[in-house]
Each structure stands twice: as structure tokens, then as C-alpha cells.
């Protein structure tokens with residue numbers, strides 16, 4: 001397993017035709033953290049991840065394991081050990097679970113390496129299958145998997161590439177309660193050896209599994225800390241509920257009067 005590495009973002013700025021979507025963000029994610037990135041629609045969460053992975057041009061600095069990523073190509077950033085998932089799972093539906101993992105494991109390697117590995121299931125692939133709980137379905141076409149299982153397969157595809165920083169965009173969207181729970185446990189397990197950042201709108205999921213939280217609003221970090229810290233922050237309550245904690249207290253006082 002590769003070494004733990006953390007993410008250090010400084011003065012990150014992304015603009016689209018004069019509109020600033022990410023506006024001077026500083027963000028530190030410790031190695032081995034399970035960080036949730038929350039915030040209202042349009043807060044800049046996905047754009048921030050796009051900037052880290054090289055999909056959009058950005059100003060400032062993004063360091064991972066001490067190396068500067070800004071200015072590097074998408075492929076070079078991926079080779080630095082950073083992988084992401086998108087809101088919709090992108091697996092090869094006609095191929096089996098094992099074939100999907102095998103292809104992901106071979107990504108970036110030469111044809112000879114791929115051919116030499118044909119015999120049996122390579123250890124990292126077997127390990128990923130076990131971690132994502134799909135060992136029994138290894139030979140099933142990915143297209144026959146349940147929605148949640150496809151998301152887990154996609155996470156498995158990052159694990160076999162030995163990604164050290166996983167950036168996951170709404171991994172539990174559309175999942176059943178049981179699938180969400182299983183995903184939370186999976187992410188906790190993964191973060192024992194890797195750094196995980198999750199963009200999420202599901203507040204129950206966030207409360208149950210986040211180790212730390214950053215709240216984005218209008219392209220800036222509004223609040224940061226533990227779940228309890230951000231929940232108690234009046235600025236966060238204002239953004240989410242449209243009124244302040246002080247007003248809440250007044251409401252309660254009024255109701256109780």
C-alpha cells in the first residue's frame with residue numbers, strides 16, 4: 001500500500017466567463033481523513049473537485065503529498081494517486097465485475113503487463129472485490145448489478161489503481177437506506193488506508209459517517225470542523241435554513257410562551 005498523503009489547497013479560484021465559482025478557497029484534508037464537502041446547490045463543490053483533478057483551469061495552489069498539482073494534465077494528476085467518481089456510475093455494463101476491475105488495474109500499464117497477469121485473479125483485484133463486497137458477483141455482468149453495487153464497483157476500480165485520494169461526488173444518491181449504511185461503512189474502512197473526500201447532500205449520511213466537514217457557500221469555505229461544530233455554527237444554519245440560530249431560539253421561546 002502506498003503512503004498516506006493529505007491535500008493542501010490554498011487561495012483556489014475558478015472563474016467561468018467572469019463568474020467566480022470557487023473564490024479563494026483554503027482547505028486542508030489530513031491524510032486518512034473522511035472529509036465531507038457540503039453546501040447548497042451551486043456552492044462550488046464539484047468545481048473544486050474539478051480543479052483538483054485538472055478538469056478546469058484554476059489559480060492558487062493544490063498540493064497532494066507535497067506535490068503541486070495545478071498546471072498538470074488530468075492524466076498526470078491521476079498518476080499522482082488521485083481518483084474520482086461522478087454522480088452517475090461509469091462502469092462497463094457488458095463486462096463482468098472482475099473484467100471492470102481488471103481493466104482499471106491495468107490502466108496506464110503496458111499490454112505486456114496486462115497479458116502476463118492473465119492467470120488467476122491478481123491480489124489487489126481480489127482484495128478490492130472483498131472490500132467492496134462483490135466477490136460473489138465477480139463473474140456477473142456489471143449491467144446486472146443493483147444501483148448501489150455499481151457505485152461500489154466504481155470505488156473498487158479506484159482501489160485497484162491504488163488511488164491514495166478518493167474524491168466521490170454524491171456516492172449515495174439514489175441508494176436505499178441499507179445501501180447507504182453499507183457505503184458509509186465501506187468509506188470508513190477505505191479511509192483507514194487512504195484519504196477520502198465526499199461531496200454530499202444527504203445530511204443523515206454526513207452526520208453518521210463524516211470524520212470532518214467543510215461547508216461551502218458561494219465559492220467560499222463558510223465553516224469547517226466536526227459534524228457537531230458545523231451543525232452548531234449559526235452561519236451554516238442560516239445558509240441551510242434561511243434563518244439564524246438566534247432566530248431559532250426566539251422561535252422556540254415564542255412557541256413555548
Ligand SMILES: Nc1ncnc2c1ncn2[C@@H]1O[C@H](COP(=O)(O)OP(=O)(O)OP(=O)(O)O)[C@@H](O)[C@H]1O
Pocket residue numbers: 016019021039040041042043044045046047048
Ligand atoms: N462550466 C461551467 N461554466 C459556467 N458556469 C459553471 C460551469 N460549471 C459550474 N458553473 C457554475 O459554477 C457554480 C458552482 O457550480 P458547482 O457545480 O461547482 O456547484 P455544486 O456546489 O457542486 O452544486 P451542486 O450541489 O448542485 O452539484 C454554479 O453557479 C454553476 O452554475
